[in-house]
Amino acid sequence: MASIKLNNLTMRYGNSTAVNGINLAIDDGEFVVFLGPSGCGKTTTLRCIAGLENPTSGDILFDGVKVNHLHASARNVAMVFQFISLYPHKTVRKNIAFPLRARGLSEAQIVEKIKWVEDVFSLSEVMDRYPNSLPPGSRQLAALARAVVRDPKVLLLDEPLSAIDEQFREEMRWELKHLQSRLGVTTIHVTHDQREAMSLADRIVLMHSGDVVQIGTPQALFNDPINEFAAHFIGSPAMNLADVQVASGGLMLGSSLLPLGSLPTPLSEPGNLRLGIRPNHVQRDGKAGEPGCVLALIEDRYAIGREEYFQFSLGGQKFVGIDKEKNRQLAEVGTSEMIRFDCAEMRFFTPDGIKVVAP
């Protein structure tokens, strides 16, 4: 196990910058998820930590010791790749034995270690089968077993669940979280799936275009996004975002006024802003004249399982809300309803997307 520190890590390919001077400290035993859209530099950062890429500049430290010059094989990191991780010509047992043999362990030690992961990962049924004959889930579980069998300092996971069916992925997420906390190994997991990140991470490192946007617990990122990108990227369905003008008594969306009892603290003076509010804070139980309540025409509705979504426009800008009360009558397309925006859950951003902080 080890703590990891990145100091001003930069990676350039020719003229394009993949990672732009990242600073990050990861605690011993922590489960950190690098989250971001494709091309944000998360995988490149991971590969630098693994030793598969040489950073253009900046330092990588394990337990305070610089490891930049160390080859991947000397860093004692383990990695699980997105697609093909296992050696296709070896059985699962031989795959798991390979890193142990490479390190010159005795046959008795190897047998003991293999027995251990076989039990931890419940792999006994697949040990003597070839990877290609296994379903993707068991394959990645075996790859994970091979990764942790030699007690790595750091476990690196490069979208290990993305090749697995949605159905089984949920199960694998639980498994992964359980295993990580049981083994206590410092883990960095790369994904573009925010649900995966939210469910697994102790802390999320949200990345965009080679920069770190925000670092924090899943809850902190969800509740308090630092900018519009973070607000939009995390949460499903995505946060509603709209142009508003601060006016006396409320917010103007085009020609409609959204009355607010008192202006929320960040808003002191009139001006153009971006309003962000999550769909679960937009309800159909508004009362005329109350703060945050406004009449709107329901334009569309759909349901996913027990969740009812409805859509409406204010000043030409679309919003999505979620019905919380299960027994309520369903929204009817084409009727006008009193919508309630939860004033306490409104977030405000400047027109160029930065969070507005109370003065």
Place this chain on the structure above:
Amino acid sequence: MKKTIFYRLSDKTYCGVFILPALAVLVLMVAYPFISLLYYSTLNFSILRPMQETQHIGLQNYTELLTSPDLWDRFIFTGKFVVMTVGIQMLVGTAIAYFLQRDFRGRDILFTIFMLPMMLCPIVVGFLWRYIFNSEWGMANYLLKLIGGEKMDWLGRSENAIWAVVIADAWMWTPFVILLATAAFRSIPNDINEAADIDGASPALRFFQITLPLSAPILLIALLLRLIDAFKQNDLFFAMTGGGPGSETATVSFMLGKLAFGHFYTGEASALAVILLLIITGLSMIFVRYLLGISQKG
């Protein structure tokens, strides 16, 4: 527009029309010669003699050939040549391919240069190496003297001549192994190589445990093709040694050529050709079995 005849054909006939030319060529160039070969191999036939005097002699050509100690000597010599030349080609070819698999400046040019010998006409290669191995003014002896060695009679003594031809054959055909092995090595997914890196595998362990087993199917195909080709090697012996001294460096296929077009024992030569065909087919079938076994695993 008037409909041409092709529009009125059924699909089956339509396909047949397209296959017909290829089929005709195949029958003319393969089936007919093969059947006549089988037929001639049962006759005491020579193309220099009128057909009236030839008789059916059953399998006599075969029994005579297979009981002749000379033919067995030729088989042993051929086997020795095949093992030596293919062994060198596979080892050297795989080693060079291993270094050519990674990208470096000038790799493509180097690769092209390595491929050149394969493009030459075999008989030209034969004469080229015959000059190189000339005992009086050849390059080989010149270089040997430069490093303080003794002049050697390369082509006049059979124990040297086999090496001379092995070197020439390996020079010409190692590129083929390089070509296939490079392709095989490069087809291994990068993730696998990186996984091995991270697992802490040394270059040797990685080569023998990962690279080699994963490229085995393609390397085996290279081996099979090289074995068949080396077994049939004729041109180099023709150009370099003429089968001599005596007939000590004559391979089976060289002997076949001599029987057929030197002595014009057409019947006997046909029988020998059938024997060679059986051997090569047998060899190929073993490999194909093995290849199928590999590809079905996992």
